[in-house]
Amino acid sequence: MRERRRNYELMIIISPLHANEEGVAAAIERVSQTITGAGGEVTSVNHASPWGRRKMAYPIREYASGEASRRSFTEGYYVLLTFNLSAGKVLDLERTLKLSDAVMRYLITVVEQKAVSADAVAEPAEVVADTAE
Template identity: 30%
Template sequence: MAKINANYEAVYILQPDLSEEQISALVAKFKAVVEANGTVSEIDEWGKRRLAYPINDLMEGYYVLMTFTAAAAIPAELDRIFRITDGVMRSMIVCKDQ
């Protein structure tokens, strides 16, 4: 069976109290997960933004947008890693091809 790749976008919000080193380490970690079996097109760090509603009593978050191409199993693994990583407040992965 042929391996089919699709284009995805992942947006995740990190806790605002993380240091710059911690933020860059998490961004590199998520990039490495995708690059294991896919390619990262772009990582756009939006920085600290005000949230629309409080999450865990926090009103700010550090936003990151990652655009990548990967097989269907990679977004599921990335979502699992988002959920178990300390410092990630929210995340969403969307397939742009559909």
């Protein structure tokens, strides 16, 4: 039986240590390869305005490469990806994101496709003012 493919959005925050052009491109490529390797398809990648390098609401403590203790980061590079993938393969993607040094945080959400029926697009009802005299 074939698994149902769903549409997802993935927001990742890339560490400032990897936020140069090559580091961002490598992180996006690694995530895209994981998705396509699992049989999915990346439909869009957005790291232009309003995303990109942004100050975070609170500092995030993360391990930096080669350091024994955590560092506190106050900004990161935000990237939004949309893709479709089988529901069972999302765990493989999460595992890759957790093990990636470049990705500080991530959030995967399901994009619901709402079907518009003919009843929902009906003409708005006319409002009749009730005047009591």
